[in-house]
Amino acid sequence: MKIRPVILCGGAGTRLWPNSKNHQAKQFIDFGNWTLLGKTLERVKASIFDSPIISTNSKYLKQVKFHLRKAKISKYKIVLEPAKRNTAPAILSTALIKDIPMEQPLMFFSADHLIEKTNVFNKAIDKNKANLTDQNIFIFGIKPSSPSSEYGYFITKKIKDNINKVTRFIEKPKEAKAKQVIKQKGYWNSGMFFLRKDSIINNFKKHQPTIYRNCIKAVKKAKYKSNTYYLNKASFIKATAKSFDYAILERTKHINGIKLDIPWSDLGSWKEILKMYDKNKNKYFKKKNVYYRPWGRYTNLFEGKEFLIKELYVKPKGILSLQKHHHRAEHWLVTKGKPRITLNKDSFIKKPNEHIFIPLEAIHRIQNPGKKPVKIIEAQVGSILKETDIVRFQDIYGRVN
Structure with missing residues (x-):
């Protein structure tokens, strides 16, 4: 049988x-x-x-x-x-x-x-x-x-x-x-x-x-x-x-x-989903989806229904702007390096395989204080997933709104 x-x-x-x-x-x-x-x-x-x-x-x-x-x-x-x-x-x-x-x-x-x-x-x-x-x-x-x-x-x-x-x-x-x-x-x-x-x-x-x-x-x-x-x-x-x-x-x-x-x-959980995308990122990688920024670069791996998966590459001493979003929350999984994370009034170091949740409207920033690159797989979750949904408060590259 x-x-x-x-x-x-x-x-x-x-x-x-x-x-x-x-x-x-x-x-x-x-x-x-x-x-x-x-x-x-x-x-x-x-x-x-x-x-x-x-x-x-x-x-x-x-x-x-x-x-x-x-x-x-x-x-x-x-x-x-x-x-x-x-x-x-x-x-x-x-x-x-x-x-x-x-x-x-x-x-x-x-x-x-x-x-x-x-x-x-x-x-x-x-x-x-x-x-x-x-x-x-x-x-x-x-x-x-x-x-x-x-x-x-x-x-x-x-x-x-x-x-x-x-x-x-x-x-x-x-x-x-x-x-x-x-x-x-x-x-x-x-x-x-x-x-x-x-x-x-x-x-x-x-x-x-x-x-x-x-x-x-x-x-x-x-x-x-x-x-x-x-x-x-x-x-x-x-x-x-x-x-x-x-x-x-x-x-x-x-x-x-x-x-x-x-x-x-x-x-x-988004941590498990991010691990899956990290493991299979070569299948999702397209050269046309790589975007360069003063702090490094990001790659859009996959856009689903109300979520977007990215890989962030932060060069040594690179600092993203202090920012918040009105329409999306974010989940980050550190895959390489030890970034310093700012989340509202807190600041802390994260290691590879550690997960961070950035709620809607939370003020946040990623810094790479080290000599080696930082890599983070990110899930943006929300109704608007465009770069326009960034409100900057501080930025060392002169990009404050």
């Missing part, structure tokens, strides 16, 4: 656009002729997988169908949630649809993860298929590349047949605690799940009977049209809104970890 991939595609993208009424859902953002959902759909075309199921809501139906057409996937099912109820009801109601046999292995992907070395990832999934039972759940850990406070972690111990049993979860620790967790061989919890349909049913019956009862009704009373299940709203809204981690993983003892050492990110 092939593995049935289920793509959870309900995220709203509020973390990236906290001040915008029109936040773009992360899985649909065009990062340069590709989207995270598009990459996920390409990934599930591997030979180990059966046709995909997408769990989403009516607001995203058009975009999901557009991406399916673009990926040339004609065989699929869509399960539409009539209300937001977090991942537990989404996972259960998708597993309950009648086309899925009881012992079907189900692989739950997030629509907004960037995964490289997919052949290593798929081998790990396929290898563990035989270890699935009607009770257990496999989750995927990523070997941390840094002590990040943006992800949860888990710790495992090896049991029979090279299976790693999860012994402890650590929720998004502070950086100092994250360093300790990594020393204990903790892995990032990627939020992907691998289990059989009967395991989902048994775990929900035991640990979340209310969610189980209402999701059963929502699926039984669902309308089906054009490959799409429209879950029954009256029943679905009675299902408690809970994450799968909180509803099931924190309550069951049958969790195993699949540990992977592959490049992975959920691009959940």
Whole structure:
């Protein structure tokens, strides 16, 4: 039996656009002729997988169908949630649809993860298929590349047949605690799940009977049209809104970890997005987008919807003007050198791989006091992303407005 991939595609993208009424859902953002959902759909075309199921809501139906057409996937099912109820009801109601046999292995992907070395990832999934039972759940850990406070972690111990049993979860620790967790061989919890349909049913019956009862009704009373299940709203809204981690993983003892050492990110912050652009900047570089300034130069790498990615090169002793913006906030990731940053009344030195957020209307400046160049990848986020949106207060090159 092939593995049935289920793509959870309900995220709203509020973390990236906290001040915008029109936040773009992360899985649909065009990062340069590709989207995270598009990459996920390409990934599930591997030979180990059966046709995909997408769990989403009516607001995203058009975009999901557009991406399916673009990926040339004609065989699929869509399960539409009539209300937001977090991942537990989404996972259960998708597993309950009648086309899925009881012992079907189900692989739950997030629509907004960037995964490289997919052949290593798929081998790990396929290898563990035989270890699935009607009770257990496999989750995927990523070997941390840094002590990040943006992800949860888990710790495992090896049991029979090279299976790693999860012994402890650590929720998004502070950086100092994250360093300790990594020393204990903790892995990032990627939020992907691998289990059989009967395991989902048994775990929900035991640990979340209310969610189980209402999701059963929502699926039984669902309308089906054009490959799409429209879950029954009256029943679905009675299902408690809970994450799968909180509803099931924190309550069951049958969790195993699949540990992977592959490049992975959920691009959940501008820092992670900037790292991605820095890593791939050669793909985005165009000579005509390089602009020279007295302090050095900047390169426009990619302009998306309400965001612009740049690389700044500040020569030794170069100083940008003290300035602010009315229409955009900025995120900076230092990639080279040690710039001195002014942010309102504060002044501080930043090192490579450190992130700085410049809020709307904040007065700021970059200086390079050193003998080596400074490089910064910048995301401008807002409604106007032109050089005209600069109000200068001081400038050593005589450019004050």
